[in-house]
Amino acid sequence: MTEAAASAAPDIHGGTMRFPAAKALRLDSGARLAPLEIAYNTYGRLNADRSNAVLVCHALTGDQHLASVHPTTGKPGWWSRMVGPGKPLDPERHFIICSNVIGGCMGSTGPASIDPKTGQPYGLSFPVITIADMVRAQAMLVEALGVETLFAVIGGSMGGMQVLQWAADYPEKLFSAICIAGAPRHSAQNIAFHEVGRQAIMADPDWRGGGYERAGVRPEKGLAVARMAAHITYLSEAALQRKFGRELQRDGLSWGFDADFQVESYLRHQGASFVDRFDANSYLYITRAMDYFDLAAKHGGALTEAFAKARRVRFCVLSFSSDWLYPTAESREVVRALNAAGCRASFAEIESDKGHDAFLLDEPQLDATLRGFLGAQAQARGLA
Structure with missing residues (x-):
């Protein structure tokens, strides 16, 4: 997307980016996905120097309808409470991107998509994917939208896993990263x-x-x-x-x-x-894909090494006191690894009795923490 196109784009946009066979997505399994389609929504406008883009990564059952009415259910987007004028993610200040992960079922290439080789839905012939594959596809989309460096990447639960994968694989493309109720690997439980x-x-x-x-x-x-x-x-x-x-x-x-x-x-x-x-x-x-996630595995089991090239990224790691699915101890492990790698990292455990889903629910302390962190990073990047 050119600067002129970005400046003329509507404040809310939804669509599907189609990548030709020449730009096949190479997967960790060794398979290739081509052609590749990524369904996405954007909110707000990309500024002149392309420095205000925020990528939001969704959780297991989420999709690209971050703050738009869901076309199937007719309900508000899954994070509408966090996106809007005066909210932590403000389309008047940020260019917000959210895409359906590959393997999903809301427009991105997945098992229900048509296999070009057979003309039938992939079904179980669809290749197994990983969190890293999801992030690789997102990076292709972000580049196609004309964004070289993301002001922030943010996500909760599986979205938090994607945030950590972004920091490990594309630190040069990130200014800041916010991992909410995430973990560096999936536990046996x-x-x-x-x-x-x-x-x-x-x-x-x-x-x-x-x-x-x-x-x-x-x-x-x-x-x-x-x-x-x-x-x-x-x-x-x-x-x-x-x-x-x-x-x-x-x-x-x-x-x-x-x-x-x-x-x-x-x-x-x-x-x-x-x-x-x-x-x-x-x-x-x-x-x-979530079960296979283990960020340290490709770094000799050393989580610190996964963040070795992310020293310039500004991190915020958040957990919830009653989350037993991704407990605070796992977020603290991430923070210790970030500190050991020399990264800038802030951490907060938010007191809540709402469990893992607290990041999707009305939680004023979460709102205030995100607003404060994003505001501080905006000042540091000259966006305030």
């Missing part, structure tokens, strides 16, 4: 939860060995159970108790297996609504 979800999907008779689209069916029951199991990990026990406790759905017990308890009904609703907007095979591929 997290892998175990993901495996339960994958097995639920693959045990659904309608999964058809991953070829359900060709059969005209969907493994809705298996995907719903996978979502229910995962959703429990996003909340804290305190949040579940405060929200539902042991409250019943109706007067008296059913003496059967209907949803007697409000928490049961809530989880069933979460599962049922999820299948309307997400692809089962994408869930398999993206959870596998």
Whole structure:
């Protein structure tokens, strides 16, 4: 995108960037994806010196609809509370980019995309992907949008993993990086939860060995159970108790297996609504990418070495006190590695009883921390 094109661009833009076979995406597995499509949204305008771009990386079940109405559900974007005039990510000051990760199901190349070799959906013939592959694709998009250096890359959960991967692989393209509720690797417990979800999907008779689209069916029951199991990990026990406790759905017990308890009904609703907007095979591929994530693995097991070239990047690492999925200890490990590598790093554990999903919910301390960090970095870069 030229400077002239950027200055004339609308404040909110959505589209799909298509990369020809000559620009195939090389994956960690050795496979190549071509042609490659990346669906994305932008908010705000790229300034004259292209110094105000912010890349937001989404979590497992997120997508590019960061602050736009979701076309499938009709609901506000997943981080609308954080993006807008006067908010930490302000389109009047920032050029905000958010793309659907490869392997996703909202327009970027994934298992539901058409394989040019067969004319049919990839299904399980889609190559296994990694967090590094996702970041490699994002880097292609950012370059195509005319951005040489990102003012900031920010993300929570799987988005936080992408932030750390950006810092390891493209430190020269970053001014600052914000990792929220992330981790340098996926734990055995997290892998175990993901495996339960994958097995639920693959045990659904309608999964058809991953070829359900060709059969005209969907493994809705298996995907719903996978979502229910995962959703429990996003909340804290305190949040579940405060929200539902042991409250019943109706007067008296059913003496059967209907949803007697409000928490049961809530989880069933979460599962049922999820299948309307997400692809089962994408869930398999993206959870596998998270399981494979281990930032230190390519650096002899030394996390410090992963950040050896990121000394000029300004880091902010945030965790939540009640997050048991990605506990504070894992964020502290990242901060220690950053300090050992000589990087500039600030850290805060935010007191919250909302669990892992606190980064998506109304959490004023998170808003204030992000606003303060981004404001300080804007002054340092001459954007204030």
